[in-house]
Amino acid sequence: MSRTTQAPPSLIPRARPPSRILTTFTAGVVLLDALLLTYGGLALHRTMLVAWGGVFFVAAALIVVGWRRYRQRMQDLERERYELRAEVESIRDLLHSIHLHN
16 A cells, blocks of 8 residues: 655645634624614613613623634644644654554
């Protein structure tokens, strides 16, 4: 059984990083809602609208924080995948050097 050669890591196509467009749009809409609720609550002297505006401000911040954490986790997984691939290659080379071709 012959061993196929793999392309060097520089030639392996990398997965496209996740787009920020949807997250930015979502955070923007939630932030706009927060501003409008807060402004409406202050203009109409309605404390519940101001409170909901605060809730929406917090939600917009959580969207941004969650997205950053997600991107960091994806980078960690990508790095671990390459480390695992290197380890598998070193085990293959070791087995190949002692003539265990399976």
